[in-house]
Amino acid sequence: MNPAIQGLIxxxxxxxxxxxxxxxxxxxxxxxxxxxxxxxxxRNISRANMxxxxxxxxxxxxxxxxxxxxxxVETLRLSLTDRxxxxxxxxxxxxxxxMGEPKFWEALRNNFIWLLVVPALSTAFGLLVAQLTDRLxxxxxxxxxxxxxxxxxxxxxxxxxxxxxVARPExxxxxxxxxxxxxxxxxxxxSFFVLKLLPALLLLCFIAATAYIIYLLVQPIISGGRSxxxxxxxxxxxxxVVGAYLIFEALGAIVSLFGAVLPYGEPQQWLTIPFFNNFFxxxxxxxxxxxxxxxxxxxxxRGIPEETIExxxxxxxxxxxVFFKIKVPxxxxxxxxxxxxxTLTVLKVFDIVFAMTNGQWxxxxxxxxxxxxxxxANDWGVxxxxxxxxxxxxxxxxxxxxxxxxxEMR
Amino acid sequence: MSAIAGTKSSLxxxxxxxxxxxxxxxxxxxxxxxxxxxxTVDQINSSGWWASLSAAEQNEVYRAADPDExxxxxxxxFVVSGNxxxxxxxxxxxxxxxxxxxxxxxxxxxxxxxxDGETVTVQxxxxxEWVGTDDQISGRGQRIFVTVTSPPExxxxxxxxxxxxxxxxxxMTRAFFNTLTVTIPATIIPIVVAAFAAYALAWxxxxxxxxxxxxxxxxxxxxxxxxxxxxxxxHLEIGIGKGYLGTWLxxxxxxxxxxxYLLRNYMVGLPKDIxxxxxxxGATDFQIFTKIILPLSFPALASFAIFQFLWTxxxxxxxxxFLIDATGETTVMTxxxxxxxxxxxxxxxxxxxxxxxxxxxxxxVFFMMQKYLVRGxxxxxxK
Numbered sequence: 001m002n003p004a005i006q007g008l009i010x011x012x013x014x015x016x017x018x019x020x021x022x023x024x025x026x027x028x029x030x031x032x033x034x035x036x037x038x039x040x041x042x043r044n045i046s047r048a049n050m051x052x053x054x055x056x057x058x059x060x061x062x063x064x065x066x067x068x069x070x071x072x073v074e075t076l077r078l079s080l081t082d083r084x085x086x087x088x089x090x091x092x093x094x095x096x097x098x099m100g101e102p103k104f105w106e107a108l109r110n111n112f113i114w115l116l117v118v119p120a121l122s123t124a125f126g127l128l129v130a131q132l133t134d135r136l137x138x139x140x141x142x143x144x145x146x147x148x149x150x151x152x153x154x155x156x157x158x159x160x161x162x163x164x165x166v167a168r169p170e171x172x173x174x175x176x177x178x179x180x181x182x183x184x185x186x187x188x189x190x191s192f193f194v195l196k197l198l199p200a201l202l203l204l205c206f207i208a209a210t211a212y213i214i215y216l217l218v219q220p221i222i223s224g225g226r227s228x229x230x231x232x233x234x235x236x237x238x239x240x241v242v243g244a245y246l247i248f249e250a251l252g253a254i255v256s257l258f259g260a261v262l263p264y265g266e267p268q269q270w271l272t273i274p275f276f277n278n279f280f281x282x283x284x285x286x287x288x289x290x291x292x293x294x295x296x297x298x299x300x301x302r303g304i305p306e307e308t309i310e311x312x313x314x315x316x317x318x319x320x321x322v323f324f325k326i327k328v329p330x331x332x333x334x335x336x337x338x339x340x341x342x343t344l345t346v347l348k349v350f351d352i353v354f355a356m357t358n359g360q361w362x363x364x365x366x367x368x369x370x371x372x373x374x375x376x377a378n379d380w381g382v383x384x385x386x387x388x389x390x391x392x393x394x395x396x397x398x399x400x401x402x403x404x405x406x407x408e409m410r
Numbered sequence: 411m412s413a414i415a416g417t418k419s420s421l422x423x424x425x426x427x428x429x430x431x432x433x434x435x436x437x438x439x440x441x442x443x444x445x446x447x448x449x450t451v452d453q454i455n456s457s458g459w460w461a462s463l464s465a466a467e468q469n470e471v472y473r474a475a476d477p478d479e480x481x482x483x484x485x486x487x488f489v490v491s492g493n494x495x496x497x498x499x500x501x502x503x504x505x506x507x508x509x510x511x512x513x514x515x516x517x518x519x520x521x522x523x524x525x526d527g528e529t530v531t532v533q534x535x536x537x538x539e540w541v542g543t544d545d546q547i548s549g550r551g552q553r554i555f556v557t558v559t560s561p562p563e564x565x566x567x568x569x570x571x572x573x574x575x576x577x578x579x580x581x582m583t584r585a586f587f588n589t590l591t592v593t594i595p596a597t598i599i600p601i602v603v604a605a606f607a608a609y610a611l612a613w614x615x616x617x618x619x620x621x622x623x624x625x626x627x628x629x630x631x632x633x634x635x636x637x638x639x640x641x642x643x644x645h646l647e648i649g650i651g652k653g654y655l656g657t658w659l660x661x662x663x664x665x666x667x668x669x670x671y672l673l674r675n676y677m678v679g680l681p682k683d684i685x686x687x688x689x690x691x692g693a694t695d696f697q698i699f700t701k702i703i704l705p706l707s708f709p710a711l712a713s714f715a716i717f718q719f720l721w722t723x724x725x726x727x728x729x730x731x732f733l734i735d736a737t738g739e740t741t742v743m744t745x746x747x748x749x750x751x752x753x754x755x756x757x758x759x760x761x762x763x764x765x766x767x768x769x770x771x772x773x774x775v776f777f778m779m780q781k782y783l784v785r786g787x788x789x790x791x792x793k
Binding site: 015049060064070078125135136139150151177296299355371374375384398406 | 421425426428429430432433436437438439440442443446454455456457458459460587588590591594595598599602603604606607609610611614615616620622623624625626627628629630631632633634635636637638639640641644654655658659660662663664666667670694695696699720723724725726727730731744747748751758761762764765768769772773775776777780783784787788
């Protein structure tokens with residue numbers, strides 16, 4: 001049969017069945033079980049109205065329960081069993097096995113870097129574009145062009161960026177932009193500025209930003225009093241420790257950057273350079289997510305009352321001060337939401353790594369590690385265990401979401 | 411106030427230029443793919459796509475026609491003549507040579523003296539004439555190294571190959587219809603289910619409503635990776651196995667939290683009077699829903715439909731787990747492209763075209779329905 005006709009038939013059956021359920025179940029309720037006629041008409045109508053919400057909700061609750069709630073419990077159970085032993089309970093053995101694998105730690109480390117870099121850069125670029133296009137006459141065109149990658153699949157984006165990273169042997173014409181640019185460097189003054197000084201300055205900016213965040217967090221504790229309870233203090237301490245570690249790493253990176261001997265003039269296989277290839281993969285996700293951040297942040301920027309900005313300008317604030325001291329604090333809530341949403345995407349991202357490197361050359365991430373365990377190694381136990389790890393990483397956001405929703409409902 | 415106006419005008423140019431730079435940076439990768447998909451294999455391999463509008467230069471090797479069959483006697487010498495490119499094409503030879511150590515020894519139109527009276531002449535359009543004695547013009551054809559410049563060339567051949575070149579050869583037509591078969595029901599079913607649920611959660615009174623809403627919000631963030639193993643086992647046990655039905659159900663389940671959340675947020679904001687008036691007039695909830703709420707909720711329905719469409723069209727994971735079986739008959743486009751990356755990793759004409767075919771539909775939807783997409787994003791994230 002022609003695939004088009006086959007597709008059409010399946011579409012009609014699938015959608016038709018769904019619509020039929022709602023129509024006939026309501027008809028059945030009103031006409032057969034509780035008919036709105038006869039001597040019990042009034043009672044029947046009110047009874048029918050008590051049942052109806054559940055009739056409306058049933059498919060949704062059923063699907064949500066079966067496809068999202070039940071798997072959480074079942075995956076937890078599976079992660080404690082062994083498939084080879086016929087599903088016998090093995091306690092934490094799967095977790096132990098997973099912890100013993102270097103690939104798992106590699107995935108965890110890479111995921112940590114992804115979580116650090118992608119949400120931050122997507123939000124920053126999104127905010128930058130939102131601010132730049134705010135008053136521009138062609139702003140809406142610029143926005144929709146930057147928003148466009150949203151519509152492109154991760155796999156499609158991977159192909160797009162593979163074309164950028166592709167390397168050919170030295171004696172052939174380079175068809176990848178990155179290598180074509182790279183071959184322009186020859187170790188002279190220009191190369192020093194672009195490849196060493198510029199990255200070092202970026203790292204310094206990162207160090208400064210991290211140090212400033214630590215300062216903001218630590219200052220209330222030192223000055224005494226209003227640190228807000230034990231849990232908050234512990235959180236601040238944790239962020240401080242992580243921040244200090246990052247500063248240390250960044251300093252080390254600057255030192256090694258100046259010591260490094262770069263392979264000028266040779267085409268590079270970008271995706272096979274350990275550690276740095278992670279960043280080449282992250283670029284793909286940042287490219288996709290920036291548009292999303294921009295749309296939401298630009299709506300938030302529009303929502304800022306004009307008076308506050310006008311007042312600041314009259315008081316002599318320059319554009320940078322207006323942006324960082326007036327606008328950013330007012331949209332902080334939205335920035336956090338955007339940051340969180342991108343973080344969720346990062347945790348779940350699988351396609352990009354799968355399509356570009358498949359976790360080789362030290363680019364493994366948790367989601368792809370899990371897929372590997374599941375469908376290559378056929379190990380449901382360890383696969384489930386890694387899925388649970390992803391769930392654990394997501395759960396703070398889940399709790400925060402529910403907490404916010406409940407606050408709103410009151 | 412003049413100071414404010416002055417500040418703005420001096421900054422305007424900087425803003426315009428940096429915005430333009432960012433937009434170009436964001437567009438650059440996609441344009442590369444688009445341009446590559448219209449280039450010929452030779453052109454892709456001889457220059458980067460950014461140079462596609464200028465003539466490409468390329469080194470090629472040809473062999474003169476077989477002397478034993480094609481030589482023509484001309485007095486006491488023999489002549490083999492013909493065209494290196496087979497008489498077609500728009501390539502131009504700039505320099506050429508007869509040995510691999512000096513491939514640029516002669517310019518077009520010059521005659522190379524190979525010693526003992528044997529000569530080769532190559533014209534710019536590829537016409538050659540090889541002249542020599544009986545002994546010299548025998549055996550295999552003379553090798554000729556040429557450096558050709560070919561003018562920019564764009565073609566639809568790649569699309570022809572990808573779309574009609576047969577399934578095993580990267581033909582995407584089947585995958586295209588498979589993707590459509592997955593996408594359309596997987597977009598419509600969750601909308602229908604979620605619209606009824608959202609109406610119940612927004613406008614019907616029943617115990618446990620707040621709890622249900624909190625549950626939906628919580629499930630918004632549950633990673634779908636968690637669902638893969640238990641549900642695949644379940645599908646295999648109850649006999650759905652791997653196939654369209656299971657995929658629709660999975661996409662419906664995974665799309666529902668966002669759908670219910672978006673639609674409920676929207677429906678709560680609808681005017682209460684209309685619904686109460688309808689109730690007083692004796693309309694049932696089913697009638698209110700289909701006659702009043704659904705038409706009024708069109709913007710929210712549209713925005714979710716776009717989300718779900720983009721998500722199901724672009725999905726790889728769900729299809730890989732719940733749909734694609736050993737026969738590979740039900741493969742979707744994203745999977746097809748990943749396979750091409752493995753088998754045709756160097757064939758950019760096939761890869762770029764296949765990728766662009768899969769990107770085209772979402773892009774069209776995106777640009778047509780952008781208004782609703784943005785509205786949905788804002789309703790879902792800023793509330």
